Amino acid sequence: MIVYMFLAVVLFIKCTDGSYFRGGTISWLPQTNNPPVINSTQAIIINQRYAWLESTVSSVCSPTTILSYGLIGDNTTNKLNCLSSSTTCTSANFPTNLTTLVPCTDYNSLLNMSTGESSLIFNLTVKTDGLVIGYGSHSTDLSWMPLNMINDSALVNISMYLNLSARSDNGLINSSPTTSNPFVIFVQVNVNTSINIPMADIDGDIIQCRFAESSKNYNGILVDECGEVCYSEALPNATVLFSDDSICTLNVTLPSSGYYAVALQLEDFLENATEPLSSVPLQFVLYAYEESNITTNSSTNCTIAPNITSIDPDNPSPGSTVYAAVNVPYTATINAQSGCGIQPNTSIINFLTISPPGMIKTDVPFLESDGSTYGINLLWVPTSDQLGMNYTFCAIAIDINLYTSEQYCFDFMVGPKTTTSGPYITQPMTTITTTSTTTTTTGQPVNYLPLAVGLGIGIGLPLLCLLGFIARSYIQRYLFGFLRSISDSRVGNYRNADDLSLQKMSPPPTRSLDKKDLKKTPDYREQYINEKNSSSSPPSPPSPYNQKQSNLIRRKSASPSTTSAFELGSLSSTTISMFSSTTNALLTDRVEHITASSSTTNPLLLGGSILVRAYNKQNDSV
Structure with a gap:
């Protein structure tokens, strides 16, 4: 109970008069990507986000205010002013009705803070020297909430520089940097943070940050960017701001409890450039607290920051985009746990949120069924007026010791009403480039037809080729063999005259062979027939008898009724005997015994095969 009294009385002071400013930021971007023309008009979107004390009459906020898009802000000072030269700030070049009143999007009763955001579209004249727009005490008094280091109320000045002329790299209009920084950050007293x-x-530009200046020169125009909360007045002297390529870090040690204002400018640059393309403001407060004032139980010694564990049921990852449909309710629960789990007195007591217009949330976190997780519920029904808009949602969990989690942010894109009951999510891109040739991830439903066609070609075509090769092998082995056997049975195999003479003179018996024998049986001519002459002397011309016999056999071989000695397509083989058909034995007398010196030399011995010469030898012996 003591901690809540402290938060209500010391940390979040209730004020009843004034609109006490608590921070703000302004950014801009072109509505289209049309190349600009000097002295022509271009439609520009101005985004404003401000924070106020909720207890004031003009900034009170509730679920009813959010659902009705009720406006909050200062009642008397609520215009954006042109701060450039008088020739630039004419009514023809700059509208005079740009309000700073914004629809309330978030409120936090424990922090006594209301925040709102708006997007305005209007036409501006393109000038070579740019334009400076500001809000605050440039025209009337606008005060901050009570701040440390400042005795009286500090005046507010917040300024933005934009240049609508063509960028030198792509010829288009620039878009300014943006930020989702919360408007209150907790810092423990005397701890370097x-x-x-x-x-x-x-645009993917290089972003730098700097402290806002009380007299900043924009093309000869001096502009007050920070009012009475400039660095030297609102922060300790030891405060340091580090800025590197798109990284900005504030290093600060606050000496006492209370509020401190921070006024920064965020600027984007082309590579190797020294002059910014634009400069946008970011102003917020730091709250310094002493741990002894917060801790009420000596058993609470957790110094680990809490963390947001999930956002059910869609669980969008940080940086992803959720596509929400018009008139379709979006519901979610933000879940967070203390860094020390279920340790006593380490509960989550609050959530800081940045929400799209019209989203309502649970005011106080509730303990979930697991006993260690705390959550708040979200409900949002996008309207047709929000069609095509982009919004950022962010959440920070705060535990009872005022330790805060890392900020958890993702984006919303509002699309047309669909037949589905919920959103779909696009995860963040792994590569961040913004050139015109870059392909980016969109949130449209994925078309799987090209993938299916690609897989069909990539897998099916090689498979068809493999099946065709196998089929071709089997056709060659079986079908072609079968056709060849038919052909051989009709036409016959042509051999030399000597072989055919032997077949005619000694008709061979046949026997059946199985396939195994057929494979093991060598070709007959390779095993037994030698085509070379037995002598180096030229062969004698064949006798008329042999010539006549050879011609007769060749004609008979061409007859369809004649079968070859060996048929590839059949399972039969022919064995030739050099004696009689009743004897199935090979010649026992060696061929080497026949010499060319014999006195009665038969012409067939000098020419023809070994078998022919052996046959002649047999006839001579008879």
């Missing part, structure tokens, strides 16, 4: 400032740029 590093605060990372989130920055983004849709």
Whole structure:
């Protein structure tokens, strides 16, 4: 109970008069990507986000205010002013009705804070020297909430520089940096704290941050960017701001409890450039607290920051995009746990949120069924007026010791009403480039037809080729063999005259062979027939008898009724005997015994095969 009294009385002071400013930021982007023309008009979108004390009459907020898009802000000072030269700030070049009143999007009763955001579209004249727009005490008094280091109320000045002329790299209009930084950050007293400032740029430019200046020169025009909360007045002297390529870190040590204002400018640059393309403001407060004032139980010694564990049921990852449909309710639960789990007195007591217009949330976190997780519920029904808009949602969990989690942010894109009951999610891109040739991830439903066709070609075509090769092998082995056997049975195999003479003179018996024998049986001519002459002397011409016999056999071989000695397509083989058909034995007398010196030399011995010569030898012996 003591902690809540402290938060209500010391930390979040209730004020009843004034609109006490608590921070703000302004950014801009072109409505289209049309190349600009000097002295022509271009439609520009101005985004404004401000924070106020909720207890004031003009900034009170509730679920009813959010659902009705009720406006909050200062009742008397609520216009954006042109701060450039008088020739630039004419009514023809700059509208005079740009309001700073914004629809309330979030409120936090424990923090006594209301925040709102708006997007305005209007036409501006393109000038070579750019334009400076500001809000605050440039025209009337606008005060901050009570701040440390400042005795009286500090005046507010917040300024933005934009240049609508063509960028030198792509000829288009620039878009300014943006930030999702919360408007209140908790810092423990006398503890050196590093605060990372989130920055983004849709053009992919280099982003730098700097402290706002009381007299900043924009093309000869001096502009007050920070009013009475400039660095030297609102922060300790030891405060340091580090800025590197798209990284901004504030290093600060606060000496006493209370509020401190921070006024920064975020600027985008082309590579190797020294002059910014644009400069946008970011102003917020730091709350310094002493741990002894917060801790009420000596058993609470958890110094680990809490963390947001999930956002059910869709669980969008940080940086992803949720596509929500018009008039379709979006519901979710933000879940967070203390860094020390279920340790006593380490509960989650609050959530800081940045929400799209019209989203309502649970005011106080509730304990979930697991006993260690705390959550708040979200409900949003996008309207037709929000069709095509982009919104950022962010959440930070705060535990009872005022330790805060990392900020958890994702984006909403509002699309047309669909037949589905919920959103679909696009995860963040792994590569961040913004050139015209870059392909980016969109949230449209995926068309799987090209993938199916690609897989069909990539897998089916090689498979068909393999099946065709196998089929071809089997056709060659079986079908072609079968056709060849038919052909051989009709036409016959032509051999030399000597072989055919032997077949005619000694008709061979046949026997059946199985396939195994057929494979093991060598070709008959390779095993037994030698085509070479037995002598180096030229062969004698064949006798008329042999010539006549050879011609007769060749004609008979061509007859369809004649079968070859060996048929590839059949399972039969022919064995030839050099004696009689009743004897199935090979010649026992060796061929080497026949010599060319014999006195009665038969012409067939000098020419023809070994078998022919052996046959002649047999006839001579008879």
